[in-house]
Amino acid sequence: MNTQNTPRTNLVVLDMAGTTVADGGLVEQAFSAAAQRLGVEPGTPDHAAKLDYVRATMGESKISVFRHLFGDEAGAQAANKAFEEAYGELVEAGRIAGIPGARDAIERLKEQGRTVVLTTGFARVTQDAILGALGWQDLVPLTLCPADAGGRGRPYPDMVLAAFLRTGAVDDVRQIAVAGDTSYDMLSGVRSGARVVAGVLTGAHDRTQLSAAGATHVLGSVAELPVLLEEEDI
Incomplete structure (x- = not known):
């Protein structure tokens, strides 16, 4: 009591x-789409390493994740913007x-x-x-x-x-x-x-x-x- x-x-x-x-795994899909927009090609060791980090840090603030992955603040902000756009497109497609x-x-x-x-x-x-x-x-x-x-x-x-x-x-x-x-x-x-x-x-x-x-x-x-x-x- x-x-x-x-x-x-x-x-x-x-x-x-x-x-x-x-x-349904949209975070990974959106990351892959965003990374490709920034020149990180699927199937490369760089892409695999970054995706592994995204998986390991599920739940963390996304901008913090991208600061770790892309280094400088401009790169992190660009990555975060691309990720949010890709995720939003998937949400609009009814994938949630x-x-x-x-x-x-x-x-x-x-x-x-x-x-x-x-x-x-x-x-x-x-x-x-x-x-x-x-x-x-x-x-x-x-x-x-x-x-x-x-x-x-x-x-x-x-x-x-x-x-x-x-x-x-x-x-x-x-x-x-x-x-x-x-x-x-x-x-x-x-x-x-x-x-x-x-x-x-x-x-x-x-x-x-x-x-x-x-x-x-x-x-x-x-x-x-x-x-x-x-x-x-x-």
Whole structure:
């Protein structure tokens, strides 16, 4: 049961791609398209190495990934712009859907009296395209991308803390639950001080990776989160 020392988690911060949104590998496809536009040819060792890095850093802010891969800021910004354009084209082509049960889970969390925020490592234009494609524009009161939190995405805690500050839903970070599919989501949640940091197995990383990064719980999907919070009286 809850006590004064274990306040109820009334703010839930959910990742998008891989957690609430199924994109069918669009990140890799968009990266390949963007890289080719920048002269990195598919099938080359350079392309393979860069793609491996993209896979290894799923969940991290995309501009941070491109800063690592392309070095100077101009190159990183050009790569990020090409990636966002390629991803947006794939979204417009109908290559995206909600994770089964995700929308119902969000609605149930809201019915439980919790405020839900959706976050992403993509730029705002891409986040809005995804929300539009799914018809989720009015599903939650706040959506955040790295630019909304001072430019730093995961694994920094900034988006979680921005949700804390901007919603005013809770007055203690221990009243926050974070859920995501990557180790970067887990690190972001842990560093924010969130009481619940739930990994889900519908995306990039497995149970071992999520647990190693600090997950307090590992779920089959986000559909299980409302039940977890309700049954454990968290």
